[in-house]
Amino acid sequence: MSGAAAMPGLSKAAGAFTITPHKLSICILIQVYAPPSQTSVPFPFSSVAQHNLLGSFLLSLTKSSEDIFEPKLDELVSQLKEIGGVLNHWLSDHLARKLSSLASPDDLFNFFNDLRGILGGSDSNVMDDDQIILDPSSNLGVFVRRCLLAFNLLSFEAVCHLLTNVATYCKESLSTYELSHFDDSDSDTEAPMHYENMDLENLVVEKVNKEIESRYVVDDRFSFHNHAPKALVRADEDRDFSPGPQVRKINKPREVSACASSSCDVSDSVDSPSGDFLRTNWQIQGYLLEQADTIERQGSSFPLNAFESVLKDLLKLAPELHRVHFLRYLNSLYHQDYHTALENIHRYFDYSAGAEGCDFVSSSSTGCNSFGRYEIALLCLGMMHFHFGHPDQALEVLTEAVRVSQQQNNDSCLAYTLAAICKLLSEFGVSNMRGLIGSSYSPVTSIGTALSTQQLLYVLLRRSLKRAESLKLKRLVASNHLAMAKFDLTQVQRPLLSFGPKASMKLATFPSNVCKELRLSSHLINEYVDEASLMIPDGAFCTQWIKNLKKPKGSVIFSQENECRNNTDAFQFCGQPCSIPGSVLQLLGSSYLFRATAWEFYGSSPLARMNALLYATCFADSSSLDDLALAYGKLIQYLAVFKGYKEAFAALKLAEGKFLSLSKSQIQLVKLQLLHDHALHTGNLKLAQQLCDELGVLASSVAGVDIEIKVEASLRHARILIAANQFSQAAAVARSLFCMCYKFSLQVENATVLLLFAEIHKRSGNAVLGIPYALASLSFCKSFNLDLLKASATLTLAELWLSLGSSHAKRALDLIHGAFPVLLGHGGLELRARAFITEAKCYLADSNFSVSEEPEMVLEPLRQASEDLELLEYHKLAAEAFYLMAIVFDKLGQLDHREEAACSFRKHVTAS
């Protein structure tokens, strides 16, 4: 932006330490603390301890004076009260009197003149122990000096404004605080009344107060990096007003000098990165960044309207602070408001040209060209379309982003864009690239139009990874490794060359590759063990840099003190500076979530469960609510599969309470799945169909979006049809499902669909037709290392063989026994029960086997099966088990037991 008029916000940025009434109050207190008198314990104080107490309180006040929210006078007064005794009464009286005596500009001038007197000279090395002189380079001294300097810079108009603000500041507290005995005859002269409500801070505090009220209801854990709102919240809640943590801490008597020097170090180390920047702007930016983080994590449960109104107010107050638009965009994005999101993202980038924010200065790789960085706009827009499930637009925009980043030599943006395209390709079913991207220029298609989407994805992943590595974008490298792992998990690498000599390639996935990628991804955390590497600005990806930015922290003292008190609330608002950035934790967490999924695929239920549990416990704070819901969903499903529905539903209820506010939630999906399974097992097909339809509605109507849900809905539909003995229709559904999976190259799902075919044929009595499908499914499972599914396919195969006649019983039994380790170790209740029943059936069908000789060989598995099935309430299969049991008992001549089994059989038959 060329002109100053258009961007006054940036031009007037420097020297933004402004005097506010609150700072004035602090100055008054400092004056009390260090009067230019010579006694060791000045007038109002009765002991050194009391004096020191005020000193450390003031220290913490000056530390927090840089916060975005300044406390009102009555809050300050109530904080003062915590210092205890008769003294605070005197102090607050003094403060109020002093403030209300400021009636004309000249009073202010005189006050600051007096204030200068309490500073010691530069040659203060000759210090008398008894004398209280504020060292100009001490913490309080610096504060006073800054105030003096800021006051001296004020124009007369600004002094008038300050005066008005002070009057407002006092007046606000009048309602709560008795000032009747003060001489306030000339405290509100006529003129200051015109400037009512002028003070930005006061306004913001009011607004934030409102916001906090609303947010407090939603999320108890929510915190700020300063203490003032906390106090507000407490006041609002009308709880017993316990002293703030900072004040309690002060009770420890400490040497003032020691305190000052030690905190000086802290402040030096803390203030140095942000000291040169404009403060107020910085503070608001910090606030916004934090909000952005929260929105991204909480998703749709973030209070939309409350925050929106805060943003609107902020926008009115600071029209040049364009990031507000970005926050509005984020807010509407996560509340699925497409039009508002679109409007705001365009508005944000129109104003900021992608150049707003502190990263702009720091990134020297691209250099600040006059062009602006609109490629970031494209990247964000692409991600927005991705979020809303518009693959076509997203791809189009991202392609443009690639092109513009190339033109502008913005390598990091290019790397991020490539990663985004990879994510898009892997998430959405894109069957035909050429139809999608119209341009021949497109870098995506230029790689080679002969490649399939999956091959293209592979190439892009590799490129993106390489680029990210060379640019040292650590987070991007980690997330690229994750994407690579996902690719390795679900896709077979095919030779990229369509001609020429082909290396012999095994068409299979390699679990070791997945493992390797996951490990590499987790290496990221090592980068952050060393705290020195914390501040490295990283690329230009907006959400990333927003998270990355170091937050202003005025309350470092408090937080450190709170840490040792092990206050959980306090831990949250200090967490950022000393721990690993949230985004890194999030990435790390998602690698665990991914591990759980991978083990689900590979068929190790304990490992899958463990990883999900690990995620839910360790990464709950840093992860987004959506991811957390996913982990919870997984855990609930494990419960259902291994422990039956009763426990699963109980857990679901808990989870539903936790994720109540998420609109399109994973939990909703899990609930439908569970209910559907339950309905299917208990034989309530109508309900099952209804639930299945509801499940299908959750998916977007756009082709290729939400494929997983669509596949699942079809699968469930086919299962219902099988249960209703409508085999030809089931086969039709399965066929269309197979076509879809083939089109979007969902290989893993294909294995399931093939197994479904085998099942259909088995149930319809065409065992001969079923066997090839089962075998095909088996080979799919083998090449994708899907062990559990393979075991299940083996079981189906055994069932098929068995239904061909008793002559094949031996073969079936062998198959089952081969699959037993996996089935019993990792299979769910249903799978185990089926295996047991089939085993028993094999024995019974085997002509060489005699029941009377070895009854337990049959009875034991049947008993197991019936137990499992009763847990599962799977009536149809349970009836079968009991039927078989009754037959065996009949053969054995145990009539009592037979009757018992028959009774159970009847119960289940009538129930189903």
Next chain:
Amino acid sequence: MGIKENCRNELRAAVRQLSDRCLYSASKWAAEQLVGIEQDPAKYTPSHTRFQRGSSSIRRRFRTATEAAFTSTPAAGVSHVTTPSVPEDDNEAIDNDFYLLAKSYFDCQEYRRATHVLRDQTGKKAVFLRCYSLYLAGERRKEEEMIELEGPLGKSDVVNHELVSIERELSGLRKNGSIDSFGLYLYGLVLKQKGSDNLARTVLVESVNSYPWNWSAWSELQSLCTTAETLDSLNLNNHWMKDFFLAYAYQELRMHTESLVKYENLQGTFSFSNYIQAQIAKAQYSRREFEQVEVIFEELLRNDPYRIEDMDMYSNVLYAKECFSALSYLAHRVFLTDKYRPESCCIIGNYYSLKGQHEKSVMYFRRALKLNKKYLSAWTLMGHEYVEMKNTPAAVDAYRRAVDINPCDYRAWYGLGQAYEMMGMPFYALHYFKKSVFLHPSDSRLWIAMAQCYETEQLHMLEEAIKCYRRAANCNDREAIALHQLAKLHAELGRSEEAAFYYKKDLEIMEAEEREGPNLVEALMFLARYYKAQKRFEDAEVYCTRLLDYSGPEKETAKSLLRGIRYEMDVEHPPP
């Protein structure tokens, strides 16, 4: 003459009443309309009517048949209700004295003093003036503070601190019914500033219904009618002032035809009103009838040489027509009249822009914006300048500000689109073109711009481009770009039938307008080939022969084509 006489009397009273209450711009407006009524030639000397004569002759020259129909039946349909004029409140002499003092203070812009003088007065007039001067004092303070507080965070949202107290007083008065229409106007103004638009609308409607001659109230009401629905929902009494209002409101809602009809209707009574003429010019400008606009403005300037209002539009017309000297003359004139008017700065900016001195031009636009931050066209024009200077981020910023001031400004949306297209982001630009096209779907240039965006090498979405060109061709595309492009695109996509259709249409238009050029040759060439391929040799021959008139490679191609045609004709119909 009854209607005219009525209007005249009403306006005369209104001017007095309004200026008595210091509502000067409203009284100015009323006075202008008063003079705008055609004088009775019997009563006035020829010297008075001369200048009116001249203007009407110009006007008649441009009057179309429909307009004539309207004016010949002056406002017959509506029976206008004349509201009884507000009786002057006869206070005691002392009160009146205070009022006089307050008014003098007010006239000297000492608003607070005026408020103070009237502090204990209870007469309606006094109460109004007290509140009004307090309001203005607050406004002035607000503007000062805006500059004082221009800190790091901008904080331009300074509020008028008097609003609360004024609102309190006026709402109390309204409740007990002792508020007059002027008080209602002020109340509406205050409510509007406080953001309670609905109540403001109701109050303003009350105000104009009880006293229709306060144009300020009408224009406040207009600014609250952002959609046609709200406009229709207003419960307004019939009065000739309502026609002024409706015409204005229609114009702001971009219903230019309706607006024009209203204005031409009003011209029957107010045949010499400069205001109406300027408004008609505005409507014609939106319809891009530059010739007419220019004539109207020339006329206006002749009658009212020191006029600055609306002259920025005139400068835009002169800019579009590239009249260097006329523009410089205009710029000089407004500069001498009042150089610190935003319009003046804008005109000078336009002049420099036309001269190609974009830096200077930006400087003047900036000055205009400093004088009026919400000056929409200056933001847009400045955006254009930045585009010329290839400073796209600045252009985008300027355009965006225009759009945020008025989201219906299709020019700024168009500019945004253009800027992004310049930066090689056609897909991103489409969003903006869509916006501008949505707002002004009858402008072929917007459609063409959007089509070109689709057509770019990067996007290459030809089907969409064709759709846009088709829309452009349907809305009076003067340069006939759309037809040519349609033909070309269809040819590119191998749809020769459609291509031939459009080439033919294009050719017809070019013939009608007697335009020559490469497009003509291209059309001829395509048609010749097309008809040859269709075996319509006679037609093909006609086009080939026409091609022979041109020099260059086309001539040779035409010759060989002709030979081929002859040959094929011979093969099909061998000569006997």
